[in-house]
Amino acid sequence: MGVLGCADIAWRRMLPALAGHPCIEVVAIGSRDAAKAAAFARRFGGDPVTGYEAVLDRPDLDAVYVPLPPALNAEWTRRALEADKHVLCEKPLTVTARQASALRELARARGRALFENYMFLCHPQHRVVADLLAAGRIGEVRSLAAEFTIPGKPADDIRHRRDLGGGALTGVGVYPLRTALRYLGPVLQVAGAHLKPDRRTGVDTGGAALLTAPDGAVAHIGFGLEHAYRCRYELTGSEGRIIVPRAYTPPADHTAVVHLERDGSREEFLVPPQDQFRSVVTDFVEGIRSGAPSPLTGRALTDQAGLVEDLYAAARRGN
Structure with a gap:
């Protein structure tokens, strides 16, 4: 390597x-x-x-x-x-x-x-979510709300460099976008978007978007570089809700918890600690050796880039 x-x-x-x-x-x-x-x-x-x-x-x-x-x-x-x-x-x-x-x-x-x-996709807590959806535990998915915000970085951080492709969307917004693709995709449309510009640096420091799926489901996403730390998503269905409170950056020693709310009750699914970065490497090795499927490759690469492109365009139009 x-x-x-x-x-x-x-x-x-x-x-x-x-x-x-x-x-x-x-x-x-x-x-x-x-x-x-x-x-x-x-x-x-x-x-x-x-x-x-x-x-x-x-x-x-x-x-x-x-x-x-x-x-x-x-x-x-x-x-x-x-x-x-x-x-x-x-x-x-x-x-x-x-x-x-x-x-x-x-x-x-x-x-x-x-x-x-997108290392978070290799963490097993998201397989737990997929299994709950497949089992119909929240009924038909109606909406997704996903956020990833982080505190401000030093002035020389590449996220503040327009010439290097910095900004909140490329730095953190791509995570909730990828979440929407995983659960509502692949055919998503950007119905509206807003990016907050920094006049000093020329990059966006925060933003939000509304995405729609062909079946009528919607995704509300938020992201930012000057915020209190937050990385979570919720899936709301016709019969319940799934909440993932530490969705994108769980430490390797962190026991993840997936919450299921349904019929006035709440269940918790504990996911043993796992280093999602090591899981990425394992996926990569197996992809080279045997062509094993992975959420980090394939059509999702193109779909993800298309969403980023469409979000920028919608924000420029002021939609």
């Missing part, structure tokens, strides 16, 4: 999972900053490499992890696929459906795995 970029999420979450997986050897870590590459390599192993192209040129790796800013992900994913590497890319992979479709087709043509790292 090679790494293109030394982002914070790579240091805190993904590289510990990659370096600790028995089926993976980290052989090269690339950065435009030689000192940063060296610091990462000291901790996680592999050779420090200056520049991303030099990583892709190496003959001793099969796959790459791409934790770059949103504006750079598509370009370096394309280059990695053209170099015949499997790719695990941070979200968002792209912000246009056309780009996502082109990358999916390139991966198919090259016979390479292409995964977008």
Whole structure:
């Protein structure tokens, strides 16, 4: 495995999972900053490499992890696929459906795995939700409400960089969007959207959207970069409601709880602790080895990018 970029999420979450997986050897870590590459390599192993192209040129790796800013992900994913590497890319992979479709087709043509790292989808608490829905425990799904908001970041954080594709939508809003696709999709329409601009930086610092599904179900999503921390979703059906209070960032030692409310009573389903980042790596390995299905690949990549594109367009129109 090679790494293109030394982002914070790579240091805190993904590289510990990659370096600790028995089926993976980290052989090269690339950065435009030689000192940063060296610091990462000291901790996680592999050779420090200056520049991303030099990583892709190496003959001793099969796959790459791409934790770059949103504006750079598509370009370096394309280059990695053209170099015949499997790719695990941070979200968002792209912000246009056309780009996502082109990358999916390139991966198919090259016979390479292409995964977008929506790590929360690999946590078993969401399988519990899917099982409850399949069993009809809340009846027909009528609506979804999903939120992901985080406190303000330092001024130099990439989320404040318009030139790097920063903003609340690409930073955190993509999580509730992906939740809507999982439970109401794949054919969703953006009925209305609002993005709050920061006049200093030019990026959006918060927003909301209303999505509609062909069967009449609706999704209300909210997101922000200057808020109290919140990451949850609720599914309301014709006969009950499911609540997931720590939906997107459960710590590896956290016992998750899925709540079911129905007929005036409340049930709790405890989900044992699991490192969702390690689960992503396992999915990626199995996807390369056997083509095993994963929620991190396939048509959802294109559907997700299309929703982001449509949300931006609706916000510009003021719908």
